[in-house]
Amino acid sequence: MTMNIAVIGCTHAGTAAITQMAKLYPDARITVYERNDNISFLSCGIALHVGGVVKDAEKLFYASPEQLATLGVITKMRHDVLTIDTDAKEMQVRNLATGEEFTNTYDKLVVTTGSWPIIPQMEGIDLENIVLCKNYSHSQTIIEKAKTANRIAVIGAGYIGIELVEAFEQLGKQVTLIDNMERILYKYLDREFTDLTQAALIDKGITIATGQTVTSFEGTAGQVTTVVTDAGRYEADLVVLCIGFRPNTELLKGQVEMLPNGAIIVDDYMRTSKPDVFAAGDSCAVHYNPTGQNAYIPLATNAVRMGTLVARNLMQPTVRYLGTQGTSGIKIYDYNIASTGMTEVAALAAGMNVKKVTIIDNYRPEFMPTYEQFTLKVVYEADSGRIVGAQVLSKIDLTQSINTLSVCIQNNMTMDELSFVDFFFQPHYNKPWNLLNQAGLQAV
Secondary structure, eight states: OOOEEEEEOOSHHHHHHHHHHHHHOTTSEEEEEESSSOOOBOGGGHHHHHTTSSOOGGGGBOOOHHHHHHTTOEEEETEEEEEEETTTTEEEEEETTTOOEEEEEOSEEEEOOOEEEOOOOOTTTTSBTEEEOSSHHHHHHHHHHHHHOSEEEEEOOSHHHHHHHHHHHHTTOEEEEEESSSSTTTTTOOHHHHHHHHHHHHHTTOEEEESOOEEEEEEETTEEEEEEESSOEEEOSEEEEOOOEEEOOGGGTTTSOBOTTSOBOOOTTSBOSSTTEEEOGGGBOEEETTTTEEEOOOOHHHHHHHHHHHHHHSSSOOSOOOOBOOOEEEEETTEEEEEEEOOHHHHHHTTOOEEEEEEEEESSOTTSSOOOEEEEEEEEETTTOBEEEEEEEESSOOTHHHHHHHHHHHTTOBHHHHHTOOOOOOTTTOOSSOHHHHHHHHHO
């Protein structure tokens, strides 16, 4: 009997799950339901596209419905799943092109419905030229509207917001960045790093309005003209909302275990609390190694890993998920920045007893013709010495050191152990004591 696999949603996690399942289970009938007319869009590339670094947005897709079809996958584009009954193993689907509705059954269900931007309900939110930044059509809208906009306000100073601000500034726009936290990139970096980053943005003439909450939007003739916060007013003829994401999991409400925000809880094998229902990507919580708890960390890297694991574990548990550190990187003007695990602020807020080491040094010997300064910070538990987070910033690209520290956190390494890890020395690249060894030694 042919196994019937249904997949709902096809961006990162869905695409990864489908391509792997098609290889592993060639006899299965795999049907994917996607409400958009495209799949696998790399939304992390939107700012590069807006700024003109990536000229062709088509290059930001790494799979197509046609490719999936050649794998034997039944791709139902522009199909919206309306309801799922996980007990009866059936779902109601609407074809958005024709309006026709039908019921389908499944043996295994893969929920990769992703996330959707948080849209605040406030006065003026429906004015023209207030846009979201998540999918392909958003990216096209932003580019189109940015052509005629002069003053652009970006709301939300996370990675997407910061990258857009830089792109708009390079297009010669007047840019305002608004965020309710007192610093930009608050979730990813401690103050030593955000101070430098903010200074780089201000140097370029970008207005930074942190510690302010947007209360409403004003406009004339239906077009936005002003963003109103609890501390000021900012003129803008285009507003991009980058406030964050929430999981798209209404379909499974009350049927599987979730976090309070609606993120689906999965085990080490991507199984939900319902038999034969798997989930991956932005619709899910992840196992966060620094705390050992479930957390909501929507990242493309998590999604691709989890989607691949769904395929491996569909028939029986075979490959365990190793958890995540929420490792990420960003380039802001000349600065190469990366972080993994918890910031000092986050660790203290979580009630952990932590210490930190901050190293500011030149990355290679001063006898070399050039050398750049770097800042590295490692956060660790005071009692055990276990590493829980790290951040690096430099004009030279030292971001791979954060991938190394991600491995350390995943493997529960201590600062003592980090002191004596075997790293190479070569004057082109580093100093005799590698910067990570230095951090460990300073802690000891």
